[in-house]
Amino acid sequence: CACHRELNATCTDGSGDPGENRFLVQSCSCGSGYGGTFCDVDVDGCNDIDCFPGVECIDNPAPLTGATCGDCPNGTVSRNDSCEDVNECKSNATNDCEQNCANNLGSFSCSCNAGYTLNQDSKSCDDINECDDTSRCHQTCNNTV
Numbered sequence: 001c002a003c004h005r006e007l008n009a010t011c012t013d014g015s016g017d018p019g020e021n022r023f024l025v026q027s028c029s030c031g032s033g034y035g036g037t038f039c040d041v042d043v044d045g046c047n048d049i050d051c052f053p054g055v056e057c058i059d060n061p062a063p064l065t066g067a068t069c070g071d072c073p074n075g076t077v078s079r080n081d082s083c084e085d086v087n088e089c090k091s092n093a094t095n096d097c098e099q100n101c102a103n104n105l106g107s108f109s110c111s112c113n114a115g116y117t118l119n120q121d122s123k124s125c126d127d128i129n130e131c132d133d134t135s136r137c138h139q140t141c142n143n144t145v
Helices: none
Strands: 010-015 027-028 057-059 067-069 075-078 084-085 100-104 109-110 117-118 126-128
Touching: none
Parallel strands: none
Antiparallel strands: 010 027, 057 067, 075 084, 100 109, 117 126
């Protein structure tokens, strides 16, 4: 039998007709963590596990089975063997948006109400003074917030 017995493979009884053809086909029963025709292939445990997007899957070497996922990316936390997004907008420790906060996967972004513009710091807002463009007003212009 061509099975890799040193990898805990065993030969199984073959099939076929030993009378006319004078041969039997034997197969291998593989030990834990091994596969392939002759049980010489380390089964990739990452085929059976879905890690969070962007997280590395680490195959357990045979004779171990399965795999483990790497650390969760920034902006997420590990819960029940998966990564969950942290809503930074709900925390005063992370949400430093002056007006509006939008949670994104692993991050957040700030925006401003109508009539305001987002500053270069991507957090604070300034009033847009519509009166700066006097070409649109033929009368007196009053900037309102």
